[in-house]
Amino acid sequence: MPIVNESLEKELQYVSDLKEQAHIRALWTKADPLMQEISVSLIQGKNEVVSDLTEAALEKGFSANTILDDGLIAGMAIVGVKFRDNIIFVPEVLVAARAMKAGMAHIEPILSESGIEPLGTVIMGTVKGDLHDIGKNLCIMMLRGAGFSVIDLGVDTSPEEFIEAIEDNEANVVGMSALLTTTMPNMGKTIQAFEEVEMRDIVKVMVGGAPLTQEFADDMGADGYGKDAISCVDLAKSFYS
Amino acid sequence: MQKKTQMTSRERVLNALSGKPVDRTPVANPTSVATVELMDLVGASFPEACRDPELAARLASTGYTELGFDSISPYFSIIQESSALGCEMQWEEKDNWPTVRMYNPIWKDSSDVKIPSDFLKHREVKAITESIKMIREEFGDEVAIIGKTMGPWTLAYHVFGVESFLLGSVDNPEETFKALEKLTEISILFGQAQIDAGADVLTFPDHATGDLVSGEYYKRFLQDIHTDMVEKLPVPIILHICGRTVDRMPYIAQTGMASFHFDSKNEPNEAMGAVDGGIGLVGNINNPETLYAKDPEDVKEEVFKCLDAGVQMIAPECAVPLATKAQNLIAIPEAVKDWTNSKSND
Numbered sequence: 385m386p387i388v389n390e391s392l393e394k395e396l397q398y399v400s401d402l403k404e405q406a407h408i409r410a411l412w413t414k415a416d417p418l419m420q421e422i423s424v425s426l427i428q429g430k431n432e433v434v435s436d437l438t439e440a441a442l443e444k445g446f447s448a449n450t451i452l453d454d455g456l457i458a459g460m461a462i463v464g465v466k467f468r469d470n471i472i473f474v475p476e477v478l479v480a481a482r483a484m485k486a487g488m489a490h491i492e493p494i495l496s497e498s499g500i501e502p503l504g505t506v507i508m509g510t511v512k513g514d515l516h517d518i519g520k521n522l523c524i525m526m527l528r529g530a531g532f533s534v535i536d537l538g539v540d541t542s543p544e545e546f547i548e549a550i551e552d553n554e555a556n557v558v559g560m561s562a563l564l565t566t567t568m569p570n571m572g573k574t575i576q577a578f579e580e581v582e583m584r585d586i587v588k589v590m591v592g593g594a595p596l597t598q599e600f601a602d603d604m605g606a607d608g609y610g611k612d613a614i615s616c617v618d619l620a621k622s623f624y625s
Numbered sequence: 626m627q628k629k630t631q632m633t634s635r636e637r638v639l640n641a642l643s644g645k646p647v648d649r650t651p652v653a654n655p656t657s658v659a660t661v662e663l664m665d666l667v668g669a670s671f672p673e674a675c676r677d678p679e680l681a682a683r684l685a686s687t688g689y690t691e692l693g694f695d696s697i698s699p700y701f702s703i704i705q706e707s708s709a710l711g712c713e714m715q716w717e718e719k720d721n722w723p724t725v726r727m728y729n730p731i732w733k734d735s736s737d738v739k740i741p742s743d744f745l746k747h748r749e750v751k752a753i754t755e756s757i758k759m760i761r762e763e764f765g766d767e768v769a770i771i772g773k774t775m776g777p778w779t780l781a782y783h784v785f786g787v788e789s790f791l792l793g794s795v796d797n798p799e800e801t802f803k804a805l806e807k808l809t810e811i812s813i814l815f816g817q818a819q820i821d822a823g824a825d826v827l828t829f830p831d832h833a834t835g836d837l838v839s840g841e842y843y844k845r846f847l848q849d850i851h852t853d854m855v856e857k858l859p860v861p862i863i864l865h866i867c868g869r870t871v872d873r874m875p876y877i878a879q880t881g882m883a884s885f886h887f888d889s890k891n892e893p894n895e896a897m898g899a900v901d902g903g904i905g906l907v908g909n910i911n912n913p914e915t916l917y918a919k920d921p922e923d924v925k926e927e928v929f930k931c932l933d934a935g936v937q938m939i940a941p942e943c944a945v946p947l948a949t950k951a952q953n954l955i956a957i958p959e960a961v962k963d964w965t966n967s968k969s970n971d
Binding site for chain 2: 429470472473474475476478479482512513514515516517518521539540563564565566567568569594595597599600603
């Protein structure tokens, strides 16, 4: 089935990497036109339309997983690429995320009742002294969409709170976020705290946030650095593979 | 432009900001060089040093007396106005920055924006204005005093919440314009109060950063407001925006601001090209990877890179991490002097 939605075809033109474009095209080519419409409405940030279409799709008999993968996540894939390539910025991503949440509100209860085992548990939090959470929340939304169980510790998270959450949830992956250059060093302090309680070997640590770099992540002793929400999901998958 | 006769720090900074000759490139701290080491040295620690004028003045002065910078900046954080407006605060301890709990915003839209009648008498506001008076009294015209007044975009994050404000900018841009216009009154009020108290220069942080919004967003929502600020506040203004900003530097260069304080995510040569002489640059020594984590020699390498590119005033890229070693900060003016000497010997 070709991509019948013209707006979606136009969106694909933003994907400059041809291999990546082919991959997303393949996703949409196999998707029903209704799923394509959900995707494009999500990209355009039309939360009420996404909500209505998701409801309609469920009524027509599409499975929650199909709507999630072929409609919502396929749409967020383009949003992620456009954000990564500086075609869109946080306001536009937030609008798309709001639309994704509107769709998720219908399918999340079905998914949680289905009893499907999560891919793994990820503990997420913004480090001590930092109250910024937009990036972290986008990562959490994408991780949940990808099938992970996520424990959100919120902002201003102390090393002790991370440690307690890892123990309580038997998690093997931790994601830490920081937006300020002044709070970034707290990532290193948290990793050091993991070492002090001999927990470092059982958890993989991924870090992210606007001012971070791979070099800084390496210096702090993290296992991975995610530039955006898509990389965050890829990292979590690689840690649990 | 280098001038041979030795200047005072104040002259050096003011000349650099107005494009006049200097004896050497000044080193400034438009945001903050407060560190735990300096707090311990002078017995003035966070959070009290953000709330008490005498402690603020004492800690800020170390930038000049201990580190050898050419300026003193007593407004360390970004929260003084927001505290006075009634935002919920998290004051933290010595080793962490006070912050606004933006997840509990105080206002919903522009109609809520009201400046309290006693705004200038609020403890956190007076901590800055009174400290500026004390610094001026102690140092006279020896050193440049840099005040700071937050821009409307940053204030909007604090009072409306970041996510809510950014979503609103897409859903209802007209409302965003109204809110920014009203919040700008706060920036002007506090900025003028610091000028009246004796500030030579104002830093104007307005975090429309490339990590959050596009260059076009800056042009659409802020360029005119920033241009008006220049007309309304009669001292040199240093605009500060963190993150990647090259895409908005050409717009910033048209505002008439004296200088732009830029982040290490922008290469000095690239930034100089982007502003194309339209505005001076202050920056951009990397905080987390260099000043915090490396050694004086690494710091000096970065300073040389800025000087070689022609950056008009050398500074850390933003407020330095509180655990930064003083020796790394001292290396900044040392490097400037080394570079100047090497050039004069050429």
